[in-house]
Amino acid sequence: MNLKLKIWRQKDPNTRGKFVNYRLRDISADSSFLEMLDVLNEELISKGEEPVVYDHDCREGICGACGLYINGRPHGPDSLITVCQLHMRKFKDGDTIVIEPWRARAFPIIRDLMVNRNAFDALIQEGGYVSVNTGSAPDANAILVKKEHADLSMDAAACIGCGACVAACKNASAMLFVGAKISQLALLPQGKIESNRRVMDMVAKMDELGFGNCTNTGACEAECPKGITLTNIARLNREYYKATF
Numbered sequence: 001m002n003l004k005l006k007i008w009r010q011k012d013p014n015t016r017g018k019f020v021n022y023r024l025r026d027i028s029a030d031s032s033f034l035e036m037l038d039v040l041n042e043e044l045i046s047k048g049e050e051p052v053v054y055d056h057d058c059r060e061g062i063c064g065a066c067g068l069y070i071n072g073r074p075h076g077p078d079s080l081i082t083v084c085q086l087h088m089r090k091f092k093d094g095d096t097i098v099i100e101p102w103r104a105r106a107f108p109i110i111r112d113l114m115v116n117r118n119a120f121d122a123l124i125q126e127g128g129y130v131s132v133n134t135g136s137a138p139d140a141n142a143i144l145v146k147k148e149h150a151d152l153s154m155d156a157a158a159c160i161g162c163g164a165c166v167a168a169c170k171n172a173s174a175m176l177f178v179g180a181k182i183s184q185l186a187l188l189p190q191g192k193i194e195s196n197r198r199v200m201d202m203v204a205k206m207d208e209l210g211f212g213n214c215t216n217t218g219a220c221e222a223e224c225p226k227g228i229t230l231t232n233i234a235r236l237n238r239e240y241y242k243a244t245f
Contacts, residue, residue: 001027001093005040007052008100013108019098033076033086034059034066053112059084061225064162068113069100074164074223082162082225102163104172105210119209120161120177126205127198128181130190149187156183158226165220165228171212176220178202179232186239196243203240 003024010017024043027036034056041051056066066083070076076086091097099113107115159180166172182199185191191198214233221230 001029001088001091001095003027003036003091003094004096006096006098007113009052009112010109012111017109027088029087029089031088032059032084033068033070033088034084036088053110053114055114056084061085062160064160064225067102067115067117067162067164067167069102069167071098074102074167075162075225079222080225080227082160085225102167104163104166106172106174107163107166115163117161117163119211120163120174122209123174123178123202123205124181127194127202128185130185131194143189145188153184153187156180156187156228156232159184159224159228160226162225164223164225166211168219168223169212169215170217170219171215172210173214173220174206174209174211175214175233175236176224176228176230178206179234179236180228182236182239183232186235195239199236199239199243203236 005022005024006019007022008017009020022040024036024040027039031039034054037052037054044051054066054068057063058065061082061084064082067074068076068083070083070086075081075083077090078086101107101109101113102115102117104115106119107117110116157180159177161177163177165176166174182202185198186195218230221228
């Protein structure tokens, strides 16, 4: 298929960026989106031009690095996938594809399509852990956990920290990410000891880093590649109000 690409190019955080148009021919519908970008970069390098910078790593939908805004949607025109799992069969011959980085104050652009997501690391450092010494792996029934709680905790732990929830939210809120991390630990016995301090510290850090407030529109849940639900935001709010009292 033949495609027209409209890609955001920005040399560095302090340089004004702009969209640049490119054309690609004979792209296989079976290739992945990142493979298509690899083809573009090979052409640019062969012409002596600067390749498009974008973030990626595992290319298996595990690491969450490949965050791109494609035709107005985080991770592109499909559901429950990351960009590296998106295939060109989702597009048609002659399509124009607009590719942008995540747009959020807390995720400053490094170059082109790559952003700095260290803000998520700062949130984890603030409370996304347990300080309890659990020792070696105990027997499965040594610490009793309700199956419902275990399932909900595992669902929340599926979050890969890609930032699609932030990119989808008109206020660039990190509530779904923080809610997932709070839920993952608050539902388990090991996480209850410091649950009050955890939620207070993570919410304060979220505000400090410049993330916006939750809009309650559900865009974060709709665009999350791992299907993290809004119930985690509700649990975050409950944990926060409990901690304040």
